[in-house]
Amino acid sequence: MAFSSCITVNNVTKNFGKHNVLNDISLGIQNAEIFGLLGPSGAGKTTLVKIIAGIDTATTGNVSVLGTEMPNLEIMKRIGYMAQSDALYEELTAKENLEFFGRIYGLKRTQRRQRIAEVMDIVGLTEDLNKKVNKYSGGMKRRLSLAAALLHRPELLILDEPTVGIDPVLRKSIWQELETLREQGTTILVTTHVMDEADKCQRLAMLRDGKLIAVGTPSELKESSSSTTLEEAFLTYGGAE
Numbered sequence: 176m177a178f179s180s181c182i183t184v185n186n187v188t189k190n191f192g193k194h195n196v197l198n199d200i201s202l203g204i205q206n207a208e209i210f211g212l213l214g215p216s217g218a219g220k221t222t223l224v225k226i227i228a229g230i231d232t233a234t235t236g237n238v239s240v241l242g243t244e245m246p247n248l249e250i251m252k253r254i255g256y257m258a259q260s261d262a263l264y265e266e267l268t269a270k271e272n273l274e275f276f277g278r279i280y281g282l283k284r285t286q287r288r289q290r291i292a293e294v295m296d297i298v299g300l301t302e303d304l305n306k307k308v309n310k311y312s313g314g315m316k317r318r319l320s321l322a323a324a325l326l327h328r329p330e331l332l333i334l335d336e337p338t339v340g341i342d343p344v345l346r347k348s349i350w351q352e353l354e355t356l357r358e359q360g361t362t363i364l365v366t367t368h369v370m371d372e373a374d375k376c377q378r379l380a381m382l383r384d385g386k387l388i389a390v391g392t393p394s395e396l397k398e399s400s401s402s403t404t405l406e407e408a409f410l411t412y413g414g415a416e
């Protein structure tokens with residue numbers, strides 16, 4: 176059976192001890208859409224994307240990805256996950272890092288070589304392929320993490336604040352690449368604080384204090400909060416009481 180829903184989140188609640196971080200979240204994300212998760216710091220965005228990626232579990236409720244309840248190892252291989260903090264081997268070069276991830280994803284030698292060249296080109300790091308990661312700047316590490324997430328052509332890309340520390344020119348080209356991937360059928364879930372990025376998403380969800388307070392297209396969110404910009408909508412939903 177064909178299903179158009181890539182991610183289904185059903186009544187997810189997450190507690191860390193007595194601290195309730197996600198409160199009864201239900202959400203559907205369609206195939207081949209760029210879906211943005213917005214919300215103030217501490218709202219629960221990272222916690223939610225980790226549960227969707229299968230690297231954390233909900234206290235109650237459940238999540239399905241590509242028709243399978245998470246966490247599931249086979250499905251995790253079809254996801255590209257870029258965490259908020261870079262998971263890179265500092266003592267290795269960029270190429271060695273990507274070789275390592277490529278092996279984990281089961282890419283053959285020639286495939287690895289080809290994909291490493293392609294993803295490094297996408298993130299603008301071709302010239303720095305043989306440089307050790309400990310010589311990389313913060314922004315370069317972000318770009319390398321994105322390259323690693325793209326390596327195995329995942330059907331679902333989960334990006335936790337992917338463009339922090341990346342200059343506007345490169346940010347624009349990365350977003351163009353995300354749009355191309357979407358046109359090719361990749362589903363992309365992205366957390367962001369950057370409003371012009373949020374505007375590029377097909378749909379957005381706003382989280383506050385672990386609760387889902389609004390879901391819709393950028394224009395719907397502006398309309399429903401009587402705002403002319405997303406920034407205003409974000410402030411209305413995210414901050415003002």
Ligand SMILES: Nc1ncnc2c1ncn2[C@@H]1O[C@H](COP(=O)(O)OP(=O)(O)OP(=O)(O)O)[C@@H](O)[C@H]1O
Nearest residue numbers: 191194196214215216217218219220221222223259
């Ligand atoms: N492992 C953990 N143990 C205890 N509390 C945690 C843990 N992980 C997250 N939290 C708490 O959960 C809340 C939500 O954190 P989370 O990182 O999901 O927020 P966020 O919306 O991604 O914030 P930011 O935009 O700053 O990244 C915070 O109060 C945080 O302190």
